Amino acid sequence: AQSVTQLDSQVPVFEEAPVELRCNYSSSVSVYLFWYVQYPNQGLQLLLKYLSGSTLVKGINGFEAEFNKSQTSFHLRKPSVHISDTAEYFCAVSDPGTGNQFYFGTGTSLTVIP
């Protein structure tokens, strides 16, 4: 089974500063990678996903992520955050080797400070 590690449980950052949320997964076999965002009292919303091809993936709301196979990482970045980016962010892996079951990290709480 896969495991997904989000190294930072909480990340405070000032408005308009850049941010990176880190994600590592356990297996180097081919997987699909996702970042989701969860606002308070809501379900999860897809930010971006990596299936194949270019390792730099662009998503909604100005977010992007880079897939690094050798380091089994899929870090999420945004060059300039807004107050509205305050939310919980989840990294997820889908492993075709286990019937495409989704494995989620424990989440990173991003707080944007005005």
Added chain:
Amino acid sequence: KAGVTQTPRYLIKTRGQQVTLSCSPISGHRSVSWYQQTPGQGLQFLFEYFSETQRNKGNFPGRFSGRQFSNSRSEMNVSTLELGDSALYLCASSLALGGRDTQYFGPGTRLTVL
């Protein structure tokens, strides 16, 4: 298109009771997955249904069960509730069976077991 809907949004039960949660996927989506979200464990996969058949199951006891109807609506049932079952239960739908397809999440059902 209407999103994924879950009913009820909030539930309070006592230990030993059973509960049934309902999920209506996005129209045309045939896959429905269920997750349990708790502060300590994050999101944990319960099961996935596709075409009325359970295709994947997470590591949960047999007290957790589910089913999918011919219109793709899904229900999950938890019998003999325990305090530790208190959680946000999320349902997600996708066009096809797991993996590459984006999962669209509902707002969740907040279950409190007293």
